[in-house]
Amino acid sequence: MSTWADLTSGLAALQWAQPLALLLLPLSALPLLAARQSEAAPAPQLLHPDLHGLLQAPLPRRKPRLTPVLRALALLAFVLALAQPQREGAWIAAAPEGRDIVVLLDTSLTMSLHDLTWAGKPASRLAVAQRVFADFAHARQGDRFALVAFGSHAATLLPPTFDARAAGQMAGLLAVGQLGPDTALGDAIALGLRQVRLQLDLKPILILYTDGGQSNTGAISPADAVALARHLGVRIYTVEVGTTPDPGRPYTVPAYAGPQPDLRLIAEATGGRFYFAASAGAQQAAVRDIGALNPRLHPPPTRRAVQPLFLWPLLAGAALWLLAMWAEGAASRSRK
DSSP states (O other), X not given: OHHHHHHHHHXXXXXXXXXXXXXXXXXXXXXXXXXXXXXXXXXXXXXXXXXXXXXXXXXXXXOOTHHHHHHHHHHXXXXXXXXXXXXXXXXXXXXXXXXXXXXXXXXXXXXXXXXXXXXXXXXXXXXXXXXXXXXXXXXXXXXXXXXEEESSSEEEEEEEESOHHHHHHHHTTOOTTTTOSXXXXXXXXXXXXXXXXXXXXXXXXXXXXXXXOOOOOXXXXXXXXXXXXXXXXXXXXEEEOSSSOOOOSOBXXXXXXXXXXXXXXXXXXXXXXXXXXXXXXXHHHHHHHHHHHSOOBOOOXXXXXXXXXXXXXXXXXXXXXXHHHHHHHHHHHHTO
């Protein structure tokens, strides 16, 4: 009973990729019709009385009755194969949808201090930040990364790309002082905001790596850049890589009018988070926490795997056709 139930459920789950091909099923009856017409054909009539030698002539060969049946079944199997039967399998997990992540790397002169270690050896602040970012990008396949470097000026080192490996490699090309000795933090934030897509289900984020130096140059003040990020709904996560934590209060510089937000206030104003990372391990913990706070979107599966089954009726049809040819040949040899 269970076998019959399994067979019934299996047939019910069967699908056809080309169901219109089933309209050709009546063609499988052609061998049977041809055989019936040949049997019903009238016997030839002699037009003269000369019967010399006709009695010794061999009887006309008749095709075996099994041959039309085999060929009809073979055509039936070919039509079924042409209709491409298939069976649905397990659900296919949809690819996770990533978000835009822009990393802002400080290359000012203070990032050259070798007060951190990596793999047991002294390393500069910038070198540790580069390697931590490369590992973070490699673990976030599916996200779109952009890289902005800043010193006295801000520049897009890498436009948005899904190539996480390229993002890590490009970060490793940065050098301290490459963009000048000062800190144009506001320009860097504004330039990072230009790299993101806002019409997405997953909001983009900015990750700011710096040693906590105050912004002292640039065309855009940090206060204006943070206000723009807040207006756009882009969170900024600030990671301070120095050895002394930021005091957490606004500051003033002659380059801008009014107080400017420090790293803590930048994160708080945009809905991000501030991290003080005085070691390589603390930096790695910071990016892990940022990744956990901003997971990728895993949409539910919308399609299932398909297992094609057309090979079985195709092989069966070929076997039946060969069997019909063998049966016809065997019948011909038996009459000789």
